[in-house]
Amino acid sequence: MSVTERGTHMDSYYGRPIVKEPVWQPEIPFYFWTGGIAGASSVLHGIARLTGNEPLAKRALYIGAVADAVSPLLLISDLGRPERFLHMFRVFKVTSPMSVGSWILGVSGGASNTAAALELLGVLRPVKWAAELASFVTGPPLATYTGALVANTAIPVWSEARDELPWLFGASAAATAGAAALIATPSENAGPARRAAIGGSLAALGLTEYMEKKLGTVGEVYKHGEAGKYGRIAKAATAAGAALIAARGRRSRAAAVVGGALVLGGELALRWSVFKAGFQSAADPKYTVITQKERRR
Amino acid sequence: MSTYEKPRVGFFTDTSVCIGCKACEVACKEWNLIPNDEMEWTGESYDNTSELSANTWRHVTFIEQRKPLRLDGETAGLAEVQEQPEPLRWLMESDVCKHCTHAGCLDVCPTGSLFRTEFGTVVVQEDICNGCGYCVPACPFGVLDKRHLPRKADDTPLALPLLGKKEDGRVWKCTLCYDRLKGGHEPACAKACPTNSIQFGELDELRERADQRLAKLQAEQWNGARLYGRDENDGVGGFGAFFLLLDEPEVYGLPPDPVVPTKHLPRLWASTALASAALFAGVALAFIGGRE
Numbered sequence: 001m002s003v004t005e006r007g008t009h010m011d012s013y014y015g016r017p018i019v020k021e022p023v024w025q026p027e028i029p030f031y032f033w034t035g036g037i038a039g040a041s042s043v044l045h046g047i048a049r050l051t052g053n054e055p056l057a058k059r060a061l062y063i064g065a066v067a068d069a070v071s072p073l074l075l076i077s078d079l080g081r082p083e084r085f086l087h088m089f090r091v092f093k094v095t096s097p098m099s100v101g102s103w104i105l106g107v108s109g110g111a112s113n114t115a116a117a118l119e120l121l122g123v124l125r126p127v128k129w130a131a132e133l134a135s136f137v138t139g140p141p142l143a144t145y146t147g148a149l150v151a152n153t154a155i156p157v158w159s160e161a162r163d164e165l166p167w168l169f170g171a172s173a174a175a176t177a178g179a180a181a182l183i184a185t186p187s188e189n190a191g192p193a194r195r196a197a198i199g200g201s202l203a204a205l206g207l208t209e210y211m212e213k214k215l216g217t218v219g220e221v222y223k224h225g226e227a228g229k230y231g232r233i234a235k236a237a238t239a240a241g242a243a244l245i246a247a248r249g250r251r252s253r254a255a256a257v258v259g260g261a262l263v264l265g266g267e268l269a270l271r272w273s274v275f276k277a278g279f280q281s282a283a284d285p286k287y288t289v290i291t292q293k294e295r296r297r
Numbered sequence: 298m299s300t301y302e303k304p305r306v307g308f309f310t311d312t313s314v315c316i317g318c319k320a321c322e323v324a325c326k327e328w329n330l331i332p333n334d335e336m337e338w339t340g341e342s343y344d345n346t347s348e349l350s351a352n353t354w355r356h357v358t359f360i361e362q363r364k365p366l367r368l369d370g371e372t373a374g375l376a377e378v379q380e381q382p383e384p385l386r387w388l389m390e391s392d393v394c395k396h397c398t399h400a401g402c403l404d405v406c407p408t409g410s411l412f413r414t415e416f417g418t419v420v421v422q423e424d425i426c427n428g429c430g431y432c433v434p435a436c437p438f439g440v441l442d443k444r445h446l447p448r449k450a451d452d453t454p455l456a457l458p459l460l461g462k463k464e465d466g467r468v469w470k471c472t473l474c475y476d477r478l479k480g481g482h483e484p485a486c487a488k489a490c491p492t493n494s495i496q497f498g499e500l501d502e503l504r505e506r507a508d509q510r511l512a513k514l515q516a517e518q519w520n521g522a523r524l525y526g527r528d529e530n531d532g533v534g535g536f537g538a539f540f541l542l543l544d545e546p547e548v549y550g551l552p553p554d555p556v557v558p559t560k561h562l563p564r565l566w567a568s569t570a571l572a573s574a575a576l577f578a579g580v581a582l583a584f585i586g587g588r589e
Contacts, residue, residue, distance in 0.1 A: 013550030080428020080466020140573035
C-alpha cells in the first residue's frame, strides 16, 4: 500500500506491472529517427526546389531517400515474423496508426526513392516531378505519425502525452533533416537547413520540457533510469549543436558539420529517451493506477 | 444480426467461490496445446504463473490479506482454525482476456490478424499475425504478449534469414476456445472449473446472474464485493469476460478504470494533422529571412 502526493491510496499485485512493456526492439527508436529525417527532408527538398535552391534540394532528396530506404528495413527486422511484412498491406485501418503509417511510409518511401533514382539518372522528368510531389505531401505525416503511434497505447507516459508527442516528433524531425542537409550542403546554399536545424532543435527542447512538466507524476520516468540518461544527453547535445550552428555554422564548415552531428545525435537520444520511458512507465503499476484513479475523481 | 452472427457470449468469473485449484489453467493449456513457460517459485502465495502471457491464458491470482471476509463478523468457521488474532482472508481470482466491447488490441492490429468473431469474442489469427507487437502495449490489461519460444520445425521458413529472430514471434492470447464454441461446447476452463467460479454463457444472461449474485453477497455483508467490467459505459464498453471481485481491481493486478487507447484517437489524429501542417510551415519559414 502506498499513498501518492495527492493522497490516492493504491495497492498492487506483488508490485507486478498491469500493462505489458512493449516488445519492440531497438530498431524502433532508430526508425522514429530515420522516419523523421526522411519525412522532414522531403519537405526541405520540395521547398528548396520551389525556391530554386538546387544544391540544397538535391542533397535533401538524396538524404531523404536513404532514410526512407533504411526505415522499412528497420521495421521488417523488428517483426516477430519478418517474412510476413507484406501482411501490413492486407488492410488499411484508420484505427491503427501503425497501419496508416505503413501505408504512408510505403507511399512516401517509394516516391522519394523513385525521385532520387530518376534525379540520378536524369530521365523521365514528369514521373520524377510526380514522385517529388507525392513524397513532399506525405513527408510531414511520416515524420509525425510515430508520435501518434506510441500515444495510442495503454502506456501511461505515452498516452498521457498524446497532445504533445506528434508535435515533439515533428520538431525533432525538422531538426534532424536540417542538420543532415547542413552537413552535406555548401554554406552558401545551406541557410534554410541551418535555420531548420536551429528552429527544430529549439522547438524540440521546449516541447520536451513542456511535456515532462505537464505529465506530472507520470512524467517522473523521464528523470530516472535509461529514459533520464538519454533525455539528458538529448538536451545537452541538441542545445550545444544548435548553439554551435547559430554562432559559427555560417562561416565555418567544421562548425556546421560538428553542430549538425550534435543535433542528429541529440535527437536520436531523444527518441531513445521517449522509447525507454514507455518501458519504465509500464514496469511500475503505480503509474497506471494513479493515472486512472486521479482521472476518475 | 446477420446469418453468421451468434448471440454474444463470455465469462462471468465469480471470485467469491474460487478455491485456487488452477484446473482452469491446466485445462486451458491442455485444450489449446499451449507450450510450457519458464516458471519459477515466486514466493507470492500459491501463484507461480504470475501473469497472463502468450503461454498463460488463464491465470489464478492469490492474495493473502489481513482483512475480514465479511463485515458482519461471520468467519465461515475459520476463526476456530486460525490462531492469529487478526482475521485472514485468502482471495483467489482466475484472470483471463476480457474480450472487450471496444478492444484496443483489435483496433490497433495493422494486419487484420485480430478480429471479432461471430460470438462477439476477440481472436488472433495466427496465420496472419506478423509479430509487429502493437497490440501488446495497446491492451489496458496487459493480456497479449509475444511468444518467445523456439519455432516449430514445420513453421514457415524465414524469407529473410539475416533479419529474423528464430523464435515464434507471434502474439497469442485467449480465444475463448473459438474452436469449442464452433462445435457447441463451452470453453475448457469453464468446463473444468469445479466450483462454477468460471461461468460461461450468453453475456446478457451472465450479467443478470452476476447482479443477483452481487446483491446476495452485499446482503450478507461480504467485504468489498463488486462487479468489475459489468458496466457497458466503462472505458472499454464493458467486458465480454467480467468479474465479481472482493477488493479494488488493482489488488488483483487489474487496472481500476481501463480505457481503450483508441478512444482518444480522433483527437490524436487531429493533433497529428496540425503538427504535420506546422512542420510544413516551420520548414517553409526557414526559407524566408536571412540573407545568404
